[in-house]
Amino acid sequence: MNARNTLCTFAPLSAGTFAPLSAGTFAPLSAGTFAPLSARLALLMLILAGLITACAPPLLTPAGPGPTITPATRQGGSLTVAVAADVDGLDPHKTVAAATFQITRNLYDTLVQVDPQSRIQPDLATSWETWDDGLKWTFHLRDDVFFHNGRKMTAADVKYSFERILNPETASPRAKDYQIISAIETPDDHTVVFTLARPQAAFLSNLAYGWTAIVPQEAADTLRDHPVGSGPFQFVEWVPDSHVKLRRFDRYFVPNVPYLDEVTFRVISDPAARLISLKTGEVDVVPEVPAQEIAGLRDEPGLQVIQQPFNGIQLLAINNARPPFDDLRVRQALNHAIDKQAVIEGAQWGIGVPIGSHMPPISDFYVDLTARYPYDPEKAKALLAEAGYPDGFETTIALPQPYDFHIRNGEVIADQLAKVGIKARLETIEWATYLEQVYFGRNYELTTLGHTGRLDPDPFLNRYVSDSKENYMNYHNPHYDELVREGAVSTDPARRRQIYAEMQRILADDAVAVYLLAPLSSVGLREEVQGWQLYPIDIYDLRTVWRGGQ
Amino acid sequence: MKAQSSKLKAQTFDRRGSPPKVKRPRLIAEGFQPGRKHSAFRIPHSALQGASPLLVWGVVIVLAMSAVALLGYCAAPHDPTAMDIASRLRPPDAAHPLGTDQYGRDILSRVMGGAGIALSVGAVAVGIGLGGGVVIGAVAGFYGGLLGEVLMRLMDALFAFPAILLAIAVVGALGPGHVNAMLAIGVVNVPIFARLTRASVLAVREEGYVEAARSVGGTDWHILWRHILPNGLAPLLVQASVSFATAILSEASLSYLGLGTQPPLPSWGRMLEEARLFMDRGPWLAIFPGLAIGLTVLGFNFLGDGLRDHLDPHRR
Numbered sequence: 001m002n003a004r005n006t007l008c009t010f011a012p013l014s015a016g017t018f019a020p021l022s023a024g025t026f027a028p029l030s031a032g033t034f035a036p037l038s039a040r041l042a043l044l045m046l047i048l049a050g051l052i053t054a055c056a057p058p059l060l061t062p063a064g065p066g067p068t069i070t071p072a073t074r075q076g077g078s079l080t081v082a083v084a085a086d087v088d089g090l091d092p093h094k095t096v097a098a099a100t101f102q103i104t105r106n107l108y109d110t111l112v113q114v115d116p117q118s119r120i121q122p123d124l125a126t127s128w129e130t131w132d133d134g135l136k137w138t139f140h141l142r143d144d145v146f147f148h149n150g151r152k153m154t155a156a157d158v159k160y161s162f163e164r165i166l167n168p169e170t171a172s173p174r175a176k177d178y179q180i181i182s183a184i185e186t187p188d189d190h191t192v193v194f195t196l197a198r199p200q201a202a203f204l205s206n207l208a209y210g211w212t213a214i215v216p217q218e219a220a221d222t223l224r225d226h227p228v229g230s231g232p233f234q235f236v237e238w239v240p241d242s243h244v245k246l247r248r249f250d251r252y253f254v255p256n257v258p259y260l261d262e263v264t265f266r267v268i269s270d271p272a273a274r275l276i277s278l279k280t281g282e283v284d285v286v287p288e289v290p291a292q293e294i295a296g297l298r299d300e301p302g303l304q305v306i307q308q309p310f311n312g313i314q315l316l317a318i319n320n321a322r323p324p325f326d327d328l329r330v331r332q333a334l335n336h337a338i339d340k341q342a343v344i345e346g347a348q349w350g351i352g353v354p355i356g357s358h359m360p361p362i363s364d365f366y367v368d369l370t371a372r373y374p375y376d377p378e379k380a381k382a383l384l385a386e387a388g389y390p391d392g393f394e395t396t397i398a399l400p401q402p403y404d405f406h407i408r409n410g411e412v413i414a415d416q417l418a419k420v421g422i423k424a425r426l427e428t429i430e431w432a433t434y435l436e437q438v439y440f441g442r443n444y445e446l447t448t449l450g451h452t453g454r455l456d457p458d459p460f461l462n463r464y465v466s467d468s469k470e471n472y473m474n475y476h477n478p479h480y481d482e483l484v485r486e487g488a489v490s491t492d493p494a495r496r497r498q499i500y501a502e503m504q505r506i507l508a509d510d511a512v513a514v515y516l517l518a519p520l521s522s523v524g525l526r527e528e529v530q531g532w533q534l535y536p537i538d539i540y541d542l543r544t545v546w547r548g549g550q
Numbered sequence: 551m552k553a554q555s556s557k558l559k560a561q562t563f564d565r566r567g568s569p570p571k572v573k574r575p576r577l578i579a580e581g582f583q584p585g586r587k588h589s590a591f592r593i594p595h596s597a598l599q600g601a602s603p604l605l606v607w608g609v610v611i612v613l614a615m616s617a618v619a620l621l622g623y624c625a626a627p628h629d630p631t632a633m634d635i636a637s638r639l640r641p642p643d644a645a646h647p648l649g650t651d652q653y654g655r656d657i658l659s660r661v662m663g664g665a666g667i668a669l670s671v672g673a674v675a676v677g678i679g680l681g682g683g684v685v686i687g688a689v690a691g692f693y694g695g696l697l698g699e700v701l702m703r704l705m706d707a708l709f710a711f712p713a714i715l716l717a718i719a720v721v722g723a724l725g726p727g728h729v730n731a732m733l734a735i736g737v738v739n740v741p742i743f744a745r746l747t748r749a750s751v752l753a754v755r756e757e758g759y760v761e762a763a764r765s766v767g768g769t770d771w772h773i774l775w776r777h778i779l780p781n782g783l784a785p786l787l788v789q790a791s792v793s794f795a796t797a798i799l800s801e802a803s804l805s806y807l808g809l810g811t812q813p814p815l816p817s818w819g820r821m822l823e824e825a826r827l828f829m830d831r832g833p834w835l836a837i838f839p840g841l842a843i844g845l846t847v848l849g850f851n852f853l854g855d856g857l858r859d860h861l862d863p864h865r866r
Contacts, residue, residue: 272829292652292827346635346653401808404827411653411813415633428726428808 074546078262079529081540082274082283086241086267091223092213093165096173098538101210102287103244103265105539106258108213108229111139111158111192112204114455118311118364118536120204124153124214124230125192134199134491141190146251147216148234155186161214162194174211199489201496202456209455210539232258232543241267246542259531259546275524278303284529287540289522291351291405297524304529309362310521311453311536313355314406316397316413316514319445321474329387331511334446335373337380337420338413344517346415347408352517357504358451358461360518362536365457365500369508380420392421398438398447401428406448409516413448439472450519455536457500458488464507475512605856608791611849619669622662630655630663631814639832649834652824657834660816661842667817668798668846671732671810675797676790678736683743684786688774690744691751702748705741713738717800721809728801728811735800739793746789750782784861791854795847802843818843 088097092104113123125139145153162184165172180203183195196203206212219228227235232254233246243266248258266283268274271290277283279300289297289305298305316338324330340354353361356369384392399410407428414424424446429438438444453460462484463470466477480503487499508515521534531544601609622630628646634654642649648657686705690698708716720734754760755778763773802819804810811817818839825835 272826290827296831342635346633346638399813407813412633414814415631415653426813428812430722430808433722 074259074530075256076259076261077547078264079260079285079542079545079547080264080266080283081285081287081542082268082277083265083540084267084269084271084274084288087238087244087265089224090227090235090238090244092211093161093170093172093174093215094224096211102538102540104210104213104227104229105231106233106246106263106542107227107231107235108210108215109145109231110210110212110214111207114205114208114536116308116533116535118362118455120208120455123208124158128204130204130491134203135196137194137196137203139192139194141192142253143190144253145230146253147219147230148228148249149216149219150251151216151218153214153216153230154189155192156189157216158192158214159184159186160217160220162212164215164220165212172211174209177206178212199491201488201490202454202458205455209537233263236262243267254543258543260542263542265540278524278526281526284526285532285540286524289524291349291519291522294349294351294522302527304525304527306523306525306532306534307351307520308534309353309360310519311360311362312450313358313360313453313518314352314409314448314450314516315358316409316516317444317447317449317473318511318513319442319472319474320476320512321442322445324387324389324393325445327387328511329383330389332373333380333383333387333420334417334422335380335511335514336376336383337422338416338514338516339375340370340516341375342416343409343412346412348405348517348519351522352519355515355518357508357515358464358513359457359500359504360453362518363453363457363460365497365504367501367504369504372508373511377420384420384422389421392423394423394425395445396425396427398434398444399426399428400434400438400447400449401430403431403450405519406450409448413514440469442472442474448516452538453536457496458484461500461503462488464503464512473512475507475510477506477510480506601860602856604852605860608849608851608853608856611845612853615665615846615849616669618662619665622659622664622666626656626659626662628656628659630659630816632656639828639835641832642834648838649832651821651832651835652828655814657821657838660821661818661838663816664818664821664839664842665846667728667811667815668801668843671728671735671801672794672797672850674732675735675739675800676793678733679739679743679793680786680790682736682740683745684747684779686740687744687747687749688751688779691748692755692770692774692778698748702744705744708737709741709745711738713796714800714803717804718807718809721804726804726809726812728805728815728817731801731804731810734804735797738800739797742789742793743786746785747779747782750785751778754778754781784857787861788854788858791850791857795850795854798843798846798850 083099083102085097085099087100087103088095090100090104090107092100092108109124111123111125112120112128115121124141124145126142128137128139130137139158141153141155141158143152147153147157162178162181164170165178166175166181168175180196180198180200181194182197185193185195187193194203200206213229215223216228219226225238230253232249232252234249236245236247238244243264245265246263248261252258266277268277268283271288271293274283274286275289275293275297278286278297281302294305294307297303316334318325318331318334320326320331325334344350344352344354354370355361356372357367359366361368381390384390397410397414399407401407407426410426414426417424438447439449451460451463462468464473464475464477465471465481465484466475483499483503483506487496487503490496490499507513523532523534525532528548530546530548533541533544535541632655634650636654637646637650638652638654640646640650640654646656646658648661651657651660686701690701690705711719716738717731717734720737721730724730724733751774760773760777763777768777801810801817802822805817805819806823808820808823811820813820821839822836822843825832825839828835
């Protein structure tokens with residue numbers, strides 16, 4: 001399958017096909033951005049992108065056999081996208097800023113890419129194979145790829161790019177994810193062979209993230225301000241705190257793509273101002289619409305909302321080491337006492353789907369455990385009585401400020417817990433302090449938080465390993481630890497599926513947390529904007545977007 | 551007006567004489583009966599007679615808000631924290647005269663509950679400021695010397711911070727919550743009262759009657775308490791009233807920032823913050839707590855200004 005076909009596979013469907021799902025409805029394929037990320041948090045986001053989610057990547061869209069594509073009618077026009085935060089430079093190897101990677105997909109390509117259904121697809125590499133028990137990976141490259149400076153891309157550029165990521169002088173914040181690469185060879189101009197130090201199940205999907213972009217060596221020193229890649233758009237200008245402007249790259253390797261002539265990413269940090277700009281037509285797309293605004297946006301003439309499940313979850317984390325929560329019955333009582341649908345309704349305005357374990361339904365590895373703890377306050381009271389708390393107890397829920405969606409989850413949960421006799425005091429804690437005291441300090445009883453998924457389930461589930469720094473729930477289970485170790489190196493897809501299913505079941509059985517919901521991503525667009533896709537990683541991909549009739 | 555004032559004065563200083571038969575506005579304060587007990591801090595019973603409309607309105611609003619706060623504790627129409635998602639964001643109607651918020655909570659009950667929190671924060675914060683400030687200011691003014699210098703330079707350092715910034719710093723150290731907010735705002739108020747007290751003490755420290763009191767063997771404590779501080783009472787009262795208004799505003803600001811009153815307790819500032827998200831669909835979410843803050847702050851400012859005019863001997 002070549003890349004052109006690939007693109008067609010997830011080519012935009014007509015607007016009608018994407019019609020917004022009604023609140024609470026769950027489209028099985030897909031996800032998107034959630035919650036507004038306030039600009040003042042951009043810095044923290046840099047530090048934590050990918051670890052904790054409070055911010056969010058966009059995901060997918062239903063793909064499938066679309067109507068016949070007639071690219072010629074889609075050509076032309078410009079588009080303005082409102083983004084929450086400014087980029088942190090445009091050198092993909094030197095940042096972890098989500099705001100940068102949201103944009104760089106349009107400037108750079110990677111060896112492989114992920115489609116809206118979370119499947120790995122060819123990009124610069126047309127095909128690949130792994131051999132020698134997963135220690136060797138061979139990638140066959142396209143031979144029709146040009147950089148924006150006009151030079152043809154070869155295997156040497158791939159080798160250079162990965163060496164640049166791994167070079168300590170580059171100080172790439174993602175370098176540690178690729179330390180496993182022990183050698184890179186280029187037998188010819190269209191072939192790259194990676195040798196790994198040990199097998200790694202997530203290796204292929206790790207090549208789909210924007211931070212492994214392939215860059216030309218001659219432009220490497222100035223990528224931050226003058227990015228040069230092989231992507232569908234080339235750089236025009238970056239005016240800090242104002243906008244990034246791109247224009248169509250005519251030699252992009254997919255014919256007739258992209259459709260748009262020009263794209264502007266305008267920085268508007270205030271969520272309310274973003275929506276107003278959309279309503280007034282000043283911008284065409286707002287990729288992250290807060291849950292409480294969606295109903296209003298749908299009623300607005302001339303606008304549409306696309307909504308997809310987000311690759312992430314929200315939960316009520318429990319400090320498993322702290323009494324009374326060290327008692328399984330108390331944790332189970334919490335699970336029975338919380339009505340997840342009511343939390344979704346009350347705190348998330350119906351925008352979300354209930355979950356039963358630490359995995360969003362959009363994941364390939366998802367196991368439906370939502371029936372494990374049905375809402376049953378009587379059972380919760382019985383379990384509490386059995387554990388020695390017939391009259392309930394008092395506790396505190398730590399809420400991360402200023403993430404209003406987590407705070408709202410906490411408020412609704414406190415209201416529900418009161419009904420089984422658990423008196424939960426709420427304490428909002430400013431994010432930096434929260435990270436220090438709650439997340440890394442583990443000094444809390446209950447807290448509401450979210451986690452963003454990666455493409456591979458391992459980074460998502462390995463936080464529960466006994467000695468993980470991110471095991472803020474203080475969960476200890478040697479059997480679970482063993483499963484994590486096995487899952488990370490296993491190259492047998494069937495076995496991995498088994499392992500991750502069992503891990504989800506263990507987390508649910510041990511009631512390690514109350515797994516609340518998987519949020520939906522919502523994108524607000526002008527009616528005439530077509531083809532916007534949501535992906536399981538945080539990118540705004542403009543290749544598939546065009547302007548329809550007004 | 552002048553004639554009335556002079557009569558007032560006469561009445562003030564001649565308690566045994568019969569009250570002058572003069573037409574004067576009827577005041578709430580008229581319920582005050584002249585006390586028999588001789589206390590240095592007793593306000594003469596007629597202190598509020600002839601009060602300006604400003605003062606009258608201040609007293610009326612403050613008393614009304616206090617009544618609302620009391621009712622909020624014992625007679626709120628609904629539980630201010632009870633959620634009812636089905637009736638969220640309802641505009642004002644018979645069941646919910648001020649509408650409901652994003653969780654279907656009754657805004658009237660929350661505004662009433664917020665009054666209790668606002669007034670208690672104001673009272674405790676002013677209490678702390680007054681208590682700490684008067685002690686420090688009196689000591690610094692009365693004894694002077696190195697101790698006084700050190701104390702007042704400390705106060706200057708505190709005073710140099712913008713009030714809300716200092717309050718945020720204190721709450722940051724203590725952790726969020728309305729009790730800590732009270733403490734923080736109280737700390738902010740200490741230097742204000744300390745300066746005021748010290749100035750009053752300095753002004754009369756060398757007066758003849760102080761010397762007289764000392765010459766008959768009056769202790770420092772006695773002289774301070776009975777002879778010096780009563781002279782500074784009027785500006786302290788005025789400042790207390792103004793500080794009360796500021797404290798309410800500060801609590802609202804802290805709560806707006808998430809550092810003050812914690813959910814689900816109703817706080818006007820927090821209600822405003824939450825209302826921000828729903829301004830277009832539920833303006834009543836913001837209007838009523840906003841009005842409550844405005845009215846209360848106005849009331850205390852009226853009270854302060856009115857008191858200042860009223861207690862100022864030069865304006866009689």
